[in-house]
Amino acid sequence: MFTLGLLLTYGILGNALALLLFRALQRTTVDRASILFGSIGLAPGIVSIVLYLCFLLLPGASHFIYIGIVLAVFAIAPALSWRSFPQLAETYRSLFSRPCYLSGWSTIRVIVAIAILAIVLFASYKAILFPIQAHDALKHATTGRILYENCSLEYVPSNYPPGLHLLYVWSYLLQGGISSDYGVRTVAPIYLILTALLVWRWGEVLGKGAGLFAVLALVTVSVYTLEAMYNSIDAIRIFFFALGIFWVYWLTVQYSAPLLGIAVFTLVLALFTHAVGIVALPIAGILYCLFAKGRVIRRVGTGIALVLPAATIGLLAYPYQSIKIISNLQGRAIWLATNAPDLSIVQHILTNYKFYGILPLLFLLSLLPLLWKGYQENRGFIFVAIGAVLTIGLIYGYLLCFDLYRYYMTAAPFAALCAGVLLSTLDGRAESS
């Protein structure tokens, strides 16, 4: 049942959603492999939202009814977009057609690929084959179990949005009970892998060969992989955060109403998974206004259209958490206005190798080439660099003090992309010299 559940959630539902997104985004230039990886990650988020509505409107119903409703919702996607099937098949073919990805690669790239594989496999092994034992992960898993047993929103925690917990409920629903928690344990490593795949594709868009180095820069952030090993919420919340900003990036490249809708929906999911997702909203708005083409008024209008529905839907969906978030933000805004900024945070991020490895240093180094004209034309690179700086800055504002170190790794995918561009440029020049 565990394997079937995995296949259904990430395989069938993810691919069904990919068909819909292929059709919706067929007139855009968004990379198809990225759409596929994004869809595989988005599908479980949609499952969470559907279960939320089910528990709200039909509390205490039979488990089969909930499973049936979720499957019915996903059945709409292939029904509407079955003509996209050749595109999906072509995407898989392009991903797997090469006999060996390593052919033609430099020795360094082979080493990087092996290192990534080793780290990701080790993280997945620890996360799936060992029981849950970290404090926060146990709390989330317990909440998921309670929600499953009650099938209502009565026990939704007041301090966390229920996105992850409802995904755990889904895994219990598919297993038919709580006797095993393998479904719960797979969530973090799968989202670690999906984030790595998203960063890989995004990196390839920013610079040839940058994706591979970017993934290595991401997975060697030890606190990131270790949190995934300990089944923490971080892998899934960082995925939705990065995916939301990823869609915004493509929206700045080429405006499209379906893309705007998908970006808004992903930002809602970022907020539905973790309260820190609220930080993604201003970042999305600012980045869109800075990088989109066209008149300023239109940019600002679309920026508001991007952020406002996500903020409204996301915050209204769970009023208790919204009150907490807003009260936190108010307190923090007052603190920031009345206190000098604590610059020790910069030192903390740059020198805490134990948590972040050398990614912060690499990120800073990657900004130096911006002084050269050629790099200023890589707007994708500047987009993610500003994204990383904004994320760190706003999370600093959100946390006020840095007692929750791991929240800063929300910026890791963006910083890793910058590091990837730097390393691929160095490696590429080495090749051509």
Place this chain on the structure above:
Amino acid sequence: MITGILRKLLVLGIVGAMCFLWASDYTYPKTIGVPYHGLGILCLSDKDKLIQTGGYYASSVFYINDNTPEDSLVLVTEDSSYFYYGERPGIYWRDSRMRPFFEAKTAQEGYEYLVSLGIDYLQISERARQRGEIQESWLEEIATDSGMSTLVWESGGVFAATVYRLEKGAVDE
């Protein structure tokens, strides 16, 4: 040519540094009690894996599961592992029902409140012992008074914890 080799070495050095720091940072899991184990551990049940790895106060939870009557009520100081792996009802020390206990004027008063609440066992972690609220309460006195409770299980290590059986005979009539 030389510049090319130097650049290659630079990239290789950075990649090596990233991997080395990640691997050396793996000391972090040790601090929360997951030392390296051979592949043999994969053959064990989840319960045995948790006990072997000293997982998050789980040993004390499994002791309570295996050695106490099914209707035992446990006062717990580590809620996350207890409410996930525990099979006995429990009350977390921060539960609102515990407020009168922390307001007790004497150890006897605190003890009687625990008995009136129906508490049968106390699970006290070393980590909780360091907490101000617990240090200022009568919990330690009750745990170490042989008339009020009996030590039935203890473990060392990073997740050191003790389990006491609350004796019901010391209640003043």
